Amino acid sequence: MKILAVNAGSSSLKFQLLVMPEESVITSGIVERIGWDDAIITFKQNGQKITETFQILNHKFAVELVIQGLIKHGAIQSLDEIKGVGHRVVQGGEIFKTSVLITDEVVEQIRSLNDLAPLHNPANITGIEAFRKALPDVPQVAVFDTTFHQTMTEDAFLYAAPYEWYQKYHVRKYGFHGTSHQYVSERAAVLLNNPKAKVIVAHLGNGASICAVDGGKSVDTSMGLTPLEGIPMGTRSGNIDPAVLMLIAGKEDKTYGEVLDDLNKKSGYLGVSGFSNDSRDIIDGMNRGDYRATLAHKIQVKRIVDYIGSYYLYMGGLDAICFTAGIGENAPEIRRDVIKAMKPLGIELDVSENEKRGERMISTPDSKVKAFIIPTNEEVMIARECVRLTA
Ligand code: AMP
Numbered sequence: 001m002k003i004l005a006v007n008a009g010s011s012s013l014k015f016q017l018l019v020m021p022e023e024s025v026i027t028s029g030i031v032e033r034i035g036w037d038d039a040i041i042t043f044k045q046n047g048q049k050i051t052e053t054f055q056i057l058n059h060k061f062a063v064e065l066v067i068q069g070l071i072k073h074g075a076i077q078s079l080d081e082i083k084g085v086g087h088r089v090v091q092g093g094e095i096f097k098t099s100v101l102i103t104d105e106v107v108e109q110i111r112s113l114n115d116l117a118p119l120h121n122p123a124n125i126t127g128i129e130a131f132r133k134a135l136p137d138v139p140q141v142a143v144f145d146t147t148f149h150q151t152m153t154e155d156a157f158l159y160a161a162p163y164e165w166y167q168k169y170h171v172r173k174y175g176f177h178g179t180s181h182q183y184v185s186e187r188a189a190v191l192l193n194n195p196k197a198k199v200i201v202a203h204l205g206n207g208a209s210i211c212a213v214d215g216g217k218s219v220d221t222s223m224g225l226t227p228l229e230g231i232p233m234g235t236r237s238g239n240i241d242p243a244v245l246m247l248i249a250g251k252e253d254k255t256y257g258e259v260l261d262d263l264n265k266k267s268g269y270l271g272v273s274g275f276s277n278d279s280r281d282i283i284d285g286m287n288r289g290d291y292r293a294t295l296a297h298k299i300q301v302k303r304i305v306d307y308i309g310s311y312y313l314y315m316g317g318l319d320a321i322c323f324t325a326g327i328g329e330n331a332p333e334i335r336r337d338v339i340k341a342m343k344p345l346g347i348e349l350d351v352s353e354n355e356k357r358g359e360r361m362i363s364t365p366d367s368k369v370k371a372f373i374i375p376t377n378e379e380v381m382i383a384r385e386c387v388r389l390t391a
Pocket of ligand 1 (some may be wrong): 148204205206207234277278279280326327330331
């Protein structure tokens with residue numbers, strides 16, 4: 001059974017064709033620069049990378065090219081081999097407690113959440129609509145970044161702000177990266193041979209969040225109403241006193257929206273180092289003694305550890321910390337320094353395992369709390385949900 005997993009952004013569309021239940025990938029790719037004359041479409045198949053440039057002015061045409069490409073490159077012989085399309089949707093609000101089969105009503109419900117995710121949900125809807133038009137007879141499923149966190153209780157998800165903001169405007173913490181946190185924590189429970197394990201997942205990519213998972217359920221997570229809250233990221237500040245908005249708007253003659261943009265796009269690694277949002281550059285900078293790159297790294301580690309300490313107490317214990325996503329999977333320096341700071345919890349790093357890549361335990365065999373690298377796989381989670389709902 002072939003399932004297409006899709007992640008549509010405002011100017012990009014990532015896709016992966018998987019065979020289920022084997023969970024093997026036939027082809028994957030991305031359309032970039034949608035809306036431009038020189039958009040790029042890339043297919044990766046059988047270890048080969050095929051890149052073409054087209055004028056792709058909208059998602060509808062991007063989807064047509066993806067489907068034509070799947071046939072042209074031999075991933076499928078005919079369209080009826082595709083048995084389901086799974087779409088990543090960023091914000092499911094309190095409406096969606098689980099993934100759903102997409103209907104006209106579901107599309108309208110997702111649209112009703114646009115206020116909560118103005119940068120993401122409209123793009124996700126554009127992708128859904130384009131695929132529904134191109135493949136009208138194929139079941140389509142929405143998989144939300146937020147549903148895994150819908151198990152948080154009020155003490156964890158409510159802000160200590162006027163309660164009416166929650167009642168009237170749904171202001172609360174939703175959390176994101178849910179598919180990744182779920183995939184990694186499920187894998188950790190298998191590696192620990194303990195479905196009741198207390199696990200912390202550190203999803204450290206260009207966007208980054210921490211999640212506390214107790215017995216398979218998300219009990220707290222660092223992102224909030226939007227992905228801006230929590231630990232600092234490539235270009236996002238993470239937690240900051242909201243009074244900064246007013247101060248900087250006044251000093252730099254900016255609107256609150258513009259300052260918010262600075263906190264989303266010019267902060268984090270980029271803001272502190274002054275030269276890059278990429279952890280590889282930050283680590284290079286650290287190694288050559290650059291003061292601000294070193295500071296960006298130290299702030300990052302401190303803030304990650306702040307959450308780990310808090311979640312350790314909130315869960316009343318910890319069995320494992322898991323590192324995932326671009327930085328978590330590839331940057332031994334971050335893992336080393338986070339684990340070093342966790343020493344009081346009884347965790348011991350295996351220095352040589354930490355230098356390696358791929359799924360593995362990176363704590364010593366007698367470490368009380370275990371540490372793992374677990375490469376995330378959001379596409380497989382989307383495909384699994386697609387199979388579950390279309391079978
Ligand atoms: P993601 O958002 O999960 O795709 O992660 C992207 C980020 O991972 C990049 O911006 C880099 O900061 C980081 N990254 C990717 N590869 C490496 C690497 N080999 N070493 C350190 N960091 C990496």
